[in-house]
Each structure stands twice: as structure tokens, then as C-alpha cells.
Amino acid sequence: MYTSxxxxxxxxxxxxxxxxxxxxxQAVMLSNLTARSLFMYSNTENxxxxxxxxLFVGQGLATVISATANYSLTFYLTADSKSAIILTxxxxxxLLPIALFSPFAGVLADQISKKxxxxxxxxxxxIITLLLFFKANISNNSLTVTLILITQLVRAIAxxxxxxxxxxxxxxxxxxxxxxTINGQNSSLQALNQFLPPILGGILYGILPVDKILLLSxxxxxxxxxxxxxxxxxxxxxxxxxxxxxxxxxxxxxxILSKPILSKVIIYKAISVAIITPCxxxxxxxxxxxxxxxxKFDAPLVExxxxxxxxxxxxWIGKLNNISHKLLPTAIxxxxxxxxxxxxxxxxxxxxxxxxxxxxxxxxxFQLPLIDAPIQTLLQSEVAQDNLGKVISLYLMVIGLAGPLxxxxxxxxxxxxxxxxxxxxxxxxxxxxxxxGMCDSGFKNI
Numbered sequence: 001m002y003t004s005x006x007x008x009x010x011x012x013x014x015x016x017x018x019x020x021x022x023x024x025x026q027a028v029m030l031s032n033l034t035a036r037s038l039f040m041y042s043n044t045e046n047x048x049x050x051x052x053x054x055l056f057v058g059q060g061l062a063t064v065i066s067a068t069a070n071y072s073l074t075f076y077l078t079a080d081s082k083s084a085i086i087l088t089x090x091x092x093x094x095l096l097p098i099a100l101f102s103p104f105a106g107v108l109a110d111q112i113s114k115k116x117x118x119x120x121x122x123x124x125x126x127i128i129t130l131l132l133f134f135k136a137n138i139s140n141n142s143l144t145v146t147l148i149l150i151t152q153l154v155r156a157i158a159x160x161x162x163x164x165x166x167x168x169x170x171x172x173x174x175x176x177x178x179x180x181t182i183n184g185q186n187s188s189l190q191a192l193n194q195f196l197p198p199i200l201g202g203i204l205y206g207i208l209p210v211d212k213i214l215l216l217s218x219x220x221x222x223x224x225x226x227x228x229x230x231x232x233x234x235x236x237x238x239x240x241x242x243x244x245x246x247x248x249x250x251x252x253x254x255x256i257l258s259k260p261i262l263s264k265v266i267i268y269k270a271i272s273v274a275i276i277t278p279c280x281x282x283x284x285x286x287x288x289x290x291x292x293x294x295x296k297f298d299a300p301l302v303e304x305x306x307x308x309x310x311x312x313x314x315x316w317i318g319k320l321n322n323i324s325h326k327l328l329p330t331a332i333x334x335x336x337x338x339x340x341x342x343x344x345x346x347x348x349x350x351x352x353x354x355x356x357x358x359x360x361x362x363x364x365x366f367q368l369p370l371i372d373a374p375i376q377t378l379l380q381s382e383v384a385q386d387n388l389g390k391v392i393s394l395y396l397m398v399i400g401l402a403g404p405l406x407x408x409x410x411x412x413x414x415x416x417x418x419x420x421x422x423x424x425x426x427x428x429x430x431x432x433x434x435x436x437g438m439c440d441s442g443f444k445n446i
Contacts, residue, residue, distance in 0.1 A: 051232050052173040052182070058227020059166060060189045062220045064200075067193055069217035070094070070155070071201025073148055076210055081145050093149055097156040098163065099400030105161040106168065106393025107248040110386060114169045118228045121158040121165075122221040128154045129218045136211035143210060155217070162224075164396055168389040171380045172234045180317065183376040187369030188314030192307070198300075252390035259382055262391075265327070265375055268437060270398050272334060272371065274406030275426050275433075279341055281407060282419050286344070290420045291354035298354065305358045309365025317373050326374055333370035335434040340364040342427025345420040 077090055109117050132151050136143050174182050204213060256262050283302055287293040317329065340360045347353035383391045414422060 048173065048175060055166075055173065055227050055231040056182075056185070056189075058223055058230075060192075062224035062227065063189070063193055064196060065220035065223065066155070066217060067197035068200040068204060069213050069220065070152065071197050072205040072208070072213045073152065073210070073217075075202060075205040076143075076213075077145060077148055086145055086149075090149060090152060093153045094156050095400070095404070097153065098160040099397050099404075101157050101160040102164050102396040102400065103249050103252075103390070103393040106164040106252070106389035106391070106396075108161075109165040109168055109389035110248070113233065114165050114172075115228055115231070115233050117165050118162055119225050121161040122225045122228075125155050125158040126218050126221045129214055129221070133211050133214040133218065136209075136214060141209045141211055151214075164389055164393040167376065167380075167392050168385075169233060171385060171388065173231070176381060179377045179380055180373055183373035183380075184314045184317030184369055186314070186376075187317070187373055188311045190310065190314075192311060248390050249394065252387065252394050255383060255387055255391055256394065262379065262382060264440065265330075265378060266395055266398055268334075268433065269371070269375055270402040271433060272337075272430065273399050273402040274409070275429050276337065276341075277403040277406045278410030278414070279423060279426050281410075282414070282422060286357075286419050286423065287354070290349045290418075291347075291351075291357060292349060293354050302358055302361050305362040306365035306368075309362040310368050313366040313369040314373070317369050326378060329370040330374045331434060331437060333367040334430055334437070336367035336370070337364050338427045338430030338434060340367070340427070341423045341430065345423030345427065349420075
């Protein structure tokens, strides 16, 4: 027989067991729910990472291989023609299509599948390159300058189609809070593509005949096609294509003008390109004339320093995802490069001055992604996906035309002033542009 006290204790014990059982059950349920949530998050996270980096790595590899092959062909042109006019024409063929065809490519990318646009452009490049390969093969690697220039033109047009298409597809593939990181990594890839292909291209030119170089170029396009084919693009395009490029470009211009901040950013960026591009063209002259350095050894050293700075900055810039002012890195980049150019022109023309020149140009390289990545991120964030292709195309066109315009203006005055003074003036202009931008109230609430 239980006493009332024992009954009470028994009931309390049973209640406690029930309560503890419920707690354990809730804990297990919560644990399972948390595990499932983490698993789902992990899967989602891994899904976009795996999907995007298939494209990023594949296109990056294809770009480096293609640029290496193009440099080898340029060396072939140099040895075969020994003509500055031919080399200038080759450079123009490589650059002008980007400015002229990018807008139409962006319009096309907004209307049909980006995957189809990318694959088709690579297929056209492969066909043209293989035709030239067979010609080289049956003619004992003897190619006319005209054929090589035509091949370079077609490949340049393909690149002009691919650039806006890939850039406009990034917001489809990457979460919005990771855009700055990805654009920074893209800057690192551009840095790699800046200094590695000239070195590899020179090596390949020395050990491979031109037909094998052409095969390598075709291989780059095949790698590009594979990377696009295995990437899932989140797009639902209509099969009905209304290709009215001028009407679409007009729409793109209206979109840019309707967003004053975008208009101002593009204008500032274009002005900076017009200022900086002539200086980049004068770097070899600055090295040889002002610092009395070697074009063979010292000039490439400066290029490598810039590229290394770009590479490190592109990796680091992802840490700025959470800054309050999205264009602050761009402003720092403008004034940073301005100071580097200004200081470069004031350095003494001796070996010590050249050493400082190399070091500060590493810093200049570090500034370049600070300018570009936030601007790309702003474009991708502010413009609706359906119109992003045409807006990015217009942006690339403006930037593409700003460089030659700056070169033209610079060419008029470059013969009348020392190269070092050109750097000083350019640096001052960038610093002044920075000050004007800081005083512009439109940039304060981004």
C-alpha cells in the first residue's frame, strides 16, 4: 500500500519523465529540422557554386588558351610582315569589334537563350579557325597576312558577342550578395589573362608551327562550348525573336538615363578610361626613355607588377561585400591610380626611380579591380535581368570607344611634352575627377 506521500512522489516522477520525454522529442525534432535546413542550405549553396564555377573556370581556361594562341599569331605576323602598319591594323581588328558589335550582342542575349548565343559564337570561331588550319596544313604553314587578319576579326567579333552575354548572365547564376566577390574574381582572371598569354604565346611561337597554334585556338573554343553546355542558365526565353537592335538599344539608353546614378558612373568610368589608356600605351616608353630601362626585361617587369596587383585585389575585394557605400572602392581606385600616375611622372629617371615605379604600379594594379568590380556589381544589381544585356553592351561600347578617343587626344600632344609630364597631367586629372565625384550629392546615398 502506498501512502499519499508516496503516491504524490510517484505522480511527480511520472510527470517528470513525461516532461523529459517531451523535451527529448522536441530536441530530436529540432535537431532533425536544423540538420535538414542546413543540408538544404548547403545543397543550395553548393548548387549555384558548382553551376557557376563550371562556367567560370571553363571560360577562364578558354580565354587564356585563346589569348595565348592570338599572341602567337601576332608574333607570326610580326616576323612575316615586319610592318608596323600591319601590327596596328591587327590591334584595331582586335579592339574595334568589341565596341561596334557588343551592343547588338547584348540585345540578342536579352531575347534568346544566352547558352545558344555563347555556343553559336564559339562554333563560328571553330569553323573559321579550322578552315585556316587546313589551309596552313596544305601550304606548309605558309599563310597570307590577309587570312590571319580575317581570322582575328572573326574571333574578335565572337569575343564581342561573348563578353556582354556572360556578364549579363552572372546575376542569373550568382546570389546578389555574392556579386562583388564574383566580379572581383573575374578581375583576377583578367589579370591572369594580361600577363600569362604573352609569355606563353612567345614560347609556343618558338616551338610550334602555325597550324598547331591554330589547333590550340580551336581547342580553346571547344573548352568554352563544353563549359557552357554543362552550365544551367536560369532563363525562359521566347522562341519568337523580334530583333530590332536600334529600337532595343534606344530602350537601353532610356533605362540608363532613367537611373541618374548609372549615367554618372558610366560617364566617370569612360573619362577615367580615356585618361588611363594613353598612359598604359606609354608605359614601355616611360620605362625606356625616362628610367633608361630595358624594353626586353624591365618593361615586362612593370606589366607583371600590375597584373599581380590586379590578381590579389580581385581575390581580396570579396571582403567588401557588406560595406555601406557600394562605390567607395571605385572612388579609392580612381584617386589611387591618379596618385600613382602623378608620382610616376615625378620620380627620378634612374634605377632607384624605376624600382619605386615597379612597386607603385603593383599598387596601381591593385586599384583597378576596386574601380571595375563595384561598377559591374552596380549594373547587375540596378538593371532588370531582361534588359541587362543591352545595358551592359552599351556600357562596354562607351568604354570601348573611350580608350581610342583618349589615345587620339594623347597622340596630338604626346610629341610636344615629355612622357613623364604626360603621367603627371593624367594623375592630376584623375585626382580632380575624384574630388568632383566626392562633391556630387548623387553619389552619397548609394
